[in-house]
Amino acid sequence: MKVLEMNRIKKLNISEYSSIFAVVALVIFFSLNNGNFLSAFNINSILIDMAPLLAVGLGVTFVLLIGSIDLSIGAIVSVSAVLLSLLITDYGYWAYLVAIAFGLFAGLINGILYTKLKIPSFISTLGTMSIFQSFAYILSKGEPVQIGVQDWKFISFEKFDIGIIPSVFIVTLILFAFMYLIQRKTKLGKYLYAIGGNERSSKIAGINVDRIKILVFTLSGLCCSIGGILLAIKLKSGVPTVGVPITLMGIATVVLGGTALTGGKGSVIRAVIGVTLVLVIQNGMSIMGVDAFWQQIIFGLLIILAVLLTTDRSGRDTIIK
Amino acid sequence: MIKDILFKVENLTMKFPGTLALSDVNMEIKKGEVIGLVGENGAGKSTLMKIIMGIQTQTSGSMSLGGENYEPKDPNDANMHGVGMVFQEQSLISNLTVGQNIYIGKEKEFKQKGIINWRKMYKDANDALKAIDINDIKPETKIKDLNFSKRQMVEIARVFNSAKTGKSDFSLILLDEPTSVLNDEEIKQLFYQINKIKEEGNAVIFVSHRLDEIMEISDRIYVFKDGKNVGDLRKEDADEAKLYEMMVGKTHTGEYYKINRQTVPTNELVLEVENLSLKGEFKDVSFKLHAGEVMGICGVIGSGKEELCSVITGDIKASSGSLKVFGKDANFNSPYDALKSGIICIPKERNEEGIVSTLSIMENINLSNLDGVKNGFLISRKKQVKRSTEWIKKLRIKCSGYSDTVSQLSGGNAQKVVFGRILSSGAKVLILNHPTRGVDIGAKEEIYNLVRDVTDLGYSVILLGDTLDECIGLSSKILVMKDGLVTKFYDAPAKAKPEQVDIVRYMM
Numbered sequence: 001m002k003v004l005e006m007n008r009i010k011k012l013n014i015s016e017y018s019s020i021f022a023v024v025a026l027v028i029f030f031s032l033n034n035g036n037f038l039s040a041f042n043i044n045s046i047l048i049d050m051a052p053l054l055a056v057g058l059g060v061t062f063v064l065l066i067g068s069i070d071l072s073i074g075a076i077v078s079v080s081a082v083l084l085s086l087l088i089t090d091y092g093y094w095a096y097l098v099a100i101a102f103g104l105f106a107g108l109i110n111g112i113l114y115t116k117l118k119i120p121s122f123i124s125t126l127g128t129m130s131i132f133q134s135f136a137y138i139l140s141k142g143e144p145v146q147i148g149v150q151d152w153k154f155i156s157f158e159k160f161d162i163g164i165i166p167s168v169f170i171v172t173l174i175l176f177a178f179m180y181l182i183q184r185k186t187k188l189g190k191y192l193y194a195i196g197g198n199e200r201s202s203k204i205a206g207i208n209v210d211r212i213k214i215l216v217f218t219l220s221g222l223c224c225s226i227g228g229i230l231l232a233i234k235l236k237s238g239v240p241t242v243g244v245p246i247t248l249m250g251i252a253t254v255v256l257g258g259t260a261l262t263g264g265k266g267s268v269i270r271a272v273i274g275v276t277l278v279l280v281i282q283n284g285m286s287i288m289g290v291d292a293f294w295q296q297i298i299f300g301l302l303i304i305l306a307v308l309l310t311t312d313r314s315g316r317d318t319i320i321k
Numbered sequence: 322m323i324k325d326i327l328f329k330v331e332n333l334t335m336k337f338p339g340t341l342a343l344s345d346v347n348m349e350i351k352k353g354e355v356i357g358l359v360g361e362n363g364a365g366k367s368t369l370m371k372i373i374m375g376i377q378t379q380t381s382g383s384m385s386l387g388g389e390n391y392e393p394k395d396p397n398d399a400n401m402h403g404v405g406m407v408f409q410e411q412s413l414i415s416n417l418t419v420g421q422n423i424y425i426g427k428e429k430e431f432k433q434k435g436i437i438n439w440r441k442m443y444k445d446a447n448d449a450l451k452a453i454d455i456n457d458i459k460p461e462t463k464i465k466d467l468n469f470s471k472r473q474m475v476e477i478a479r480v481f482n483s484a485k486t487g488k489s490d491f492s493l494i495l496l497d498e499p500t501s502v503l504n505d506e507e508i509k510q511l512f513y514q515i516n517k518i519k520e521e522g523n524a525v526i527f528v529s530h531r532l533d534e535i536m537e538i539s540d541r542i543y544v545f546k547d548g549k550n551v552g553d554l555r556k557e558d559a560d561e562a563k564l565y566e567m568m569v570g571k572t573h574t575g576e577y578y579k580i581n582r583q584t585v586p587t588n589e590l591v592l593e594v595e596n597l598s599l600k601g602e603f604k605d606v607s608f609k610l611h612a613g614e615v616m617g618i619c620g621v622i623g624s625g626k627e628e629l630c631s632v633i634t635g636d637i638k639a640s641s642g643s644l645k646v647f648g649k650d651a652n653f654n655s656p657y658d659a660l661k662s663g664i665i666c667i668p669k670e671r672n673e674e675g676i677v678s679t680l681s682i683m684e685n686i687n688l689s690n691l692d693g694v695k696n697g698f699l700i701s702r703k704k705q706v707k708r709s710t711e712w713i714k715k716l717r718i719k720c721s722g723y724s725d726t727v728s729q730l731s732g733g734n735a736q737k738v739v740f741g742r743i744l745s746s747g748a749k750v751l752i753l754n755h756p757t758r759g760v761d762i763g764a765k766e767e768i769y770n771l772v773r774d775v776t777d778l779g780y781s782v783i784l785l786g787d788t789l790d791e792c793i794g795l796s797s798k799i800l801v802m803k804d805g806l807v808t809k810f811y812d813a814p815a816k817a818k819p820e821q822v823d824i825v826r827y828m829m
Contacts, residue, residue: 186699193679
């Protein structure tokens with residue numbers, strides 16, 4: 001018993017530090033290989049890439065903490081990006097609100113389907129993924145929706161950088177601060193870990209588990225819509241397929257950071273580490289001229305390694321609920 | 322004479338952490354004998370059966386079968402020796418057919434060139450069913466399409482068959498509460514079969530809560546109490562009253578349960594339950610609970626007492642009836658609603674329902690009342706630490722600090738963490754479902770003291786005791802349930818506790 005306990009503690013510690021070590025080691029490795037890696041321009045561009053992915057990752061972290069999964073994240077990103085681009089001409093800043101409202105609504109639907117109909121989140125969000133993604137195609141008629149030059153005034157805030165930190169990243173930082181506060185200092189934050197650790201005990205202890213789950217999925221929707229908005233601003237258009245790769249990337253980066261797929265273990269800080277790790281690798285390999293397909297192979301291996309380090313594979317926890 | 326003994330148990334002892342499930346048990350079973358086994362829940366009957374079946378291994382002592390040393394490695398090995406058991410919880414696999422279940426683990430016998438000859442298996446299965454006069458079950462039917470009593474008959478056919486095909490000449494069949502789902506006709510049929518295999522020289526151990534059945538079918542009756550074999554009666558010498566007395570014992574336990582500290586309940590009505598029913602589980606339960614009162618609910622497994630608790634704590638919705646808490650009508654959809662009304666429970670399964678083992682002691686203690694540790698909108702770590710250190714001290718939880726995870730704690734200490742949580746939850750009605758289960762003696766006494774402490778403070782308690790003794794000792798009022806109905810109310814003031822023997826009579 002004691003030995004088992006020790007093993008578990010050891011395993012946690014490895015994963016706790018391994019991703020941070022990996023980030024530091026990779027930064028040193030890439031900067032030694034290429035002097036441009038640590039240039040202001042490159043850091044700025046890494047941060048711009050990080051902003052939408054991290055925004056999504058923050059929501060994913062909460063979903064994974066309660067032991068669920070949200071496969072519709074990418075689709076919500078797509079719809080939000082398309083909505084912003086479509087509506088900005090006629091409605092200006094209101095378009096932001098509509099995009100965010102959609103995110104909240106989509107998350108709410110996910111939460112209700114999951115809890116009230118008692119469908120596993122893997123299945124319910126697989127269904128809504130398909131539905132939301134189709135919304136994106138229908139709204140955009142299957143083509144990218146450009147944000148015209150005349151409307152750039154509504155997205156001009158992206159021009160302002162604080163030093164080398166781009167303003168889109170600051171938006172994500174504010175979202176991070178919000179989510180971090182929830183995680184550390186509110187009832188919801190405490191309940192995340194309790195439900196992920198033992199849902200049945202949490203229910204008996206008097207926690208309104210269904211309400212918490214719905215809230216978590218709604219927050220996930222919010223984070224995705226912000227991610228979608230940031231992507232639309234970056235690309236100056238609403239591409240209906242923009243979220244497709246985000247589905248896997250969003251979940252993989254969070255897991256890579258050390259948040260367990262089984263629930264109860266993790267943190268939004270780990271999402272930051274995971275996203276940083278992936279984008280440093282991506283950017284570094286691109287700078288070194290590694291072939292894009294090989295990048296995918298390395299990325300795949302990394303995910304397997306991360307799960308190997310973080311999950312307790314004794315068989316009692318099932319990964320997907 | 323020695324030759325006539327089929328199965329022998331010598332000085333069998335089984336220790337679990339904190340409890341002695343069996344201590345120095347001796348038994349002798351002759352060929353062609355039916356043995357009845359009676360005792361309260363937790364008396365050690367099931368443990369003994371599990372050891373005979375090779376599911377658990379005894380701490381010390383030995384068994385012999387047909388004069389040879391008997392050490393089963395697992396149930397299959399036990400079957401090979403001619404020992405089979407019908408389990409209390411049915412052990413059939415519901416998405417397989419009757420035939421597949423009868424021969425589960427023995428498919429090898431039907432293998433031809435690597436492929437199973439299903440037709441032969443079903444033919445043999447049919448013979449196995451016929452052997453105990455079952456003609457209305459087709460071996461190709463899936464178990465899930467059968468009702469419970471039919472399933473039980475299949476289970477019995479499987480066990481009889483596997484014990485017969487073992488390598489020994491005579492079999493030993495264990496039946497753990499086999500009649501609980503059978504109707505009278507089926508029970509008659511079962512008894513006929515038992516008598517038939519007995520004629521063939523096989524032996525049977527029959528466990529039941531129904532003493533009338535035990536006395537009808539058994540040749541001899543062993544009585545268990547607290548893991549000890551306290552008696553061995555021939556059928557002719559046994560009567561119900563005698564058995565009750567032996568099962569329950571006559572120990573005086575006043576001091577142990579702090580009866581001198583028992584509170585006299587006030588007149589303040591806390592909980593009013595009227596005609597509460599849950600379809601298929603219990604019916605028309607009514608009672609009143611006052612501040613400072615401990616109401617014990619007695620009943621055997623299946624009496625509906627567990628389900629009654631689940632309904633009062635909001636875990637299951639009642640099918641009819643009303644519940645009033647502090648004079649207000651309550652309709653709970655979840656334990657969350659119950660807690661808002663002031664009811665919380667200590668669940669029976671501590672690890673699965675009571676604690677979140679991945680979290681710290683502090684986080685567990687605060688889980689049911691985070692509003693109480695807030696500063697404005699935000700949760701204050703300082704207040705969390707303060708509250709949890711208070712409870713750690715008050716309940717004497719053995720740990721290195723509030724940040725220890727609960728998975729590191731012993732059963733008793735983990736249970737105290739659960740107590741810390743429910744006592745800081747703000748609820749004034751506590752449902753304690755086996756609060757001393759798997760807890761060592763020292764912690765047990767502390768829990769008894771705690772029950773007295775909280776009732777002094779005006780809390781009300783509904784108690785499902787781990788033993789009858791405990792239930793009587795702690796309660797100031799006792800509700801007895803049988804088959805989903807309330808059969809008796811007892812007042813149990815400190816000076817005039819009801820007799821166990823009388824209560825048991827209403828339980829069975």
